[in-house]
Amino acid sequence: MTRPLVLFTDETDLDPAPGRALLEAAGCDTVLAELPSRAGEPQTLPAGAERAVALVVGYARIDEALLERLPNVGFIATMSAGFDMIDRAAAEARGIWVVNLTDAATEEVAAHALTLMLALERDLRGSVAVTAAGGWTDDVTAVPRRLSGLTLGLFGFGRIAQRLAQVAGPSFARVIAHDPFVTAPVHGVELVERDALIAESDVLSLHLPLTADTHGAIDGAAFAAMRPGVSLVNVSRGELVDPEALTAALDSGKLRGAAVDVLHGEPPAADHPLRNDPRVIVTPHVAFLSDGSLEHYTLDPARNVLDWLRTGTAPRAAVRGRDAEPLLPAGE
Structure with a gap:
């Protein structure tokens, strides 16, 4: 053979x-x-x-x-x-x-998403900057929100989002999710329609695959429908978010901040504007890593x-192909 x-x-x-x-x-x-x-x-x-x-x-x-x-x-x-x-x-x-x-990395990506949202909500970047500049408590200007008064929204509710709900849920007042392919709520998460998810989340975490339907799903209209001061977390794909709409939402104050592990066209250019934006935390696509x-x-x-x-077959395929004759003996 x-x-x-x-x-x-x-x-x-x-x-x-x-x-x-x-x-x-x-x-x-x-x-x-x-x-x-x-x-x-x-x-x-x-x-x-x-x-x-x-x-x-x-x-x-x-x-x-x-x-x-x-x-x-x-x-x-x-x-x-x-x-x-x-x-x-x-x-x-x-x-x-x-x-x-x-x-392969359900636990890791869920943990990274939680890390990013906590860093945003606790203004970790700003506090570290104060310390690095020689300041201390009196030099801190941002006042974090209490998590137990916030609603966590999960856009997409597959394995990673469900694991995130398990570990993050106890810290939030409410956890809601939208996923057209999930019909049964788990881990105490309330399933809602897309519009309700966008409108009612204080922290919105993206857990969508990138498809023709989800490309640019978080656009200007989505940002306009959000609550003032929302935090956005993206550990899925950069192309889910319209970059110009993201910048506009940050500039207007609609967004409290954004934390992302993914950007358009990775690796992004060295001078990508989000790399050094103080309102944004960017990690270099390492959510999977352990x-x-x-x-x-x-x-x-x-x-x-x-x-x-x-x-000659693959029962767990994301895209089903044609069965074929095996090209290697079984068990070798």
Whole structure:
């Protein structure tokens, strides 16, 4: 049996070596490319990449033009929960399976979201600046709000938001959530319509996948409908928020502040205006990061590829493809 080739499309902040070693030990060949994440940049493939049957994708853009050059690909594994870097329609048209990581860092991302909202509400950045400048209590001007009087709103109520509700809920007066795909409330969270979520949240935390429907979901109209002094937290995707509307909401005082782990077009430019905005806390897309999560992120995509190579199917796929004959013997 010919050794199947698995193409790692890009080297991210995650080391591809463990995943490649796992696949190669199981009977695969692997190759690492340097495909870009931004549209319009050239997509240069390594020699021989056209025989790849599966892809392991970090941030690289997987569009129709690229898939045309990779005619044997039947499976794509992402190194993230999101799979918005993949042209879903093009994958579906070719019967390609797409499997994302659904639970590699649930605990970590929920904890990071809680950390960001607490830092906002307690004005941690401002207090640290006072201390660094040689000041002390009398030099602090911001007065934090008491959490037990606030409503926490969760836009999206999947695994991460539900875990966040568990750990943050006891500190807030009320926790509400909106998710059209969740119908049963859990952890004492009240499910509400989108408009109610936007209008009634004092702290709004985003937990949405990036799709055509959610792109720019937090726009000027959404900000206009919010309570004055709301705090915004985003640990999902930068493109969920209209950047110009965000700046306008900060300038008008509608937003108390924003704390984000994601920005448009990552990595953002060194002079991105939000990097040094005193009203905004920006962390460098590290919500997923822990010693425990790294093993899942580096090895689970390769494990997902191996499952497909041995069975020709993928029951946990985000995008269902066509069943195929296995390319590796079962159990090897």
